Amino acid sequence: MIWLELLILLACILVGSRVGGVGLGTVAALGLFALVFFLGLPPSQPPVVVIGLIVSVVSAAATMQAAGGLDYLVGLADGFLRARPRLITILAPLVCxxxxxxAGSAHIVYAFLPVIAELSRKEGVRPERPISASVIAAHLAITASPVSAAVLILFAATAESGVRPGHILAILIPATLAGTLAAILSVFRKGPELADDPVFQERLKSGRIIAPEVRRLTGRDLLRARGSVALFALAALVAVVFGLFPSLRPAFPGDESDELVRLGTTQAVCLLMASVAALNSLFFGARPDAAIKGSIARAGVVAVVSILGITWLTNSFFEGNRAEILGAMERLIDAYPTAFVLALFVVSSLLLSQAASAAALVPAGLALGLPVPLLVAMFPAANGMFFLPVYSIEVSAMSFDQTGTTRIGRFVLNHSFMRPGLVGVGVSVAVGAALSAVIL
Structure with a gap:
């Protein structure tokens, strides 16, 4: 039954990507309907937290666009990048x-994706290059962040071995940074230039997108635009501070005890970005009707519908077959300990979470006698969520790229994130192994 369910999942991705737009989400929802009503697969909870996060971030970015903030950013970038537009392919992933x-959460890149897409489009750079590398950079950073749940699980699991967190970070941060740079290089000249891309040209001719042009701002419009950009940047920085210093986030009594529970990072980002949207409307002249009609809001709607369908379908498939999948991975590790790297990659591609993958497999790896230095070196392999293009960040990235260059290929797996993802993870593991041999 699991193979039939997997076949339906892959068919939904293939057909949905051909339909385009919200089709990825609606076709996936149809597939989930078939799995639930005809094959008896229990559905998981819909991804309401991720959808709420995307709605709040899109609201902030859309009102910034309505206030002229995006035009202001494009004007700044136009002056800086005019002689060297390819720099955006390097700078955007490093910023992410x-x-x-x-911040300890890759979801913070939702705030940057629409800006990267618009800046690269208006600078004539193929958006697929900086967008795909930025998504992979965010994934890799999670497996090196001292405040991410995945790395904290690794710290706890290896504590008794005597390996200190500082040693682990001294391996993972340089390794994943090297992986990020390798991912950037792998896509630096990928695909035809934007002006020569047939998909982009077809969309231009059909009127689905408007040829980019830089709007020059003056006077009061310029002040409003600057204010909206400063507010957006401040919110992103505050989100990072909340990730680094959890004690700054408010705490509330738990439902079943008097123990205080901290506001989660995701909830904090939602509140910050939704507040930015309100402040842009109140103080920086962002008209709600203009925000809704903007390109960012339209792309956001596509992202929400797509994520509702495809993420819900994928989560339901894994949760319904969790025992069988994890059991197979544990048997593989038991027989071939070095296959732990493959197990991490496969499980993370299905579970769509570095933390959940670490929680499921790191204790098993240690129990089976896998050396801690080898386990730490392999840890970046828990970034397989790009393999099937169903993770919320990948789906959002494709939605925000109006040019159509960031897309799913004819055979599902030949999508925009495959090359930088495989290169980034491979280099991270290789560099991690070299550093682990020296440090540990």
Whole structure:
């Protein structure tokens, strides 16, 4: 039964990507309907937390666009990148890596994806290049962040071995940074230039997108635009601070005890970004009707529908077959300990979470006698969520790229994130192994 369910999952991705737009989500929802009503697969909970996060971030970015903030950013980038537009392919992933490293959550890149897409499009750079590398950079940073749940699980599991967190970070941060740089290089000249891309040209001719042009701001419009950008940047920085210093987040009594529970990072980002949207409307002239009609809001709707369908379908498939999948991975590790790297990759591609993958497999690896230095070196392999293009960040990235260059290929697996993902993870593990041999 699991193979039939997997076949339906892959068929939904293939057909949905051909339909385009919200089709990825609606076709996936149809597939989930078939699995639930005809094959008896119990559905998981819908991904309401992720959807709420995307709605709040899109609201902030859309109102910033309505206030002229995106035009202001494009104007700044136009002056800086005009002679060297390819720099955005380098700078955008590094920014996403740093912010994710300190925030401890890759979901913070939702705030950057629409900006990266618009900046690269208006600078004539193929958006697929910086977008795909930025998504992979954010994934890799999670497995090196001292405040991410995945790395904290690794710290706890290896505590009795005498390996200190500082040693682990001294391996994982350089390794994943090297992986990020390798991912950037792998896509630096990928695909035809934007002006020569047939999909982009077809969309231009059909009127699905408008040829980019830089709007020059003056006077009061310029002040409002600057204010909206400053507010957006401040919210992103505050999110990073909340990730680094949890004690700054408010705490509330738990439902079943008097023990205080901290506000989660995801909830904090939701509140911050939703507040940015309100402040942009109140103080920086962002008209709600203009925000809704903007390109970011339209792309956000596509992202929400797509994530509702495809993420719900994927989560339901894994949760319904969790015991069988994890059991197979544990048997593989028992027979071939070095296959732990493959097990981490496969489980994370299905579970769509570095932390959940670490919690499921790291204790098993240690129990089976896997050396701690080898386990630490292999840890970046828990970034397989790009393999099937169903993770919320990948789906959002494709939705925000109006040019159609960031997309799923004809055979599902030949999508925009495959090359930088495999290169980034492979280099991270290789560099991690070299550093682990020296440090541990």
């Amino acid at each position: 890596y740093v912010f994710t490293l300190f």
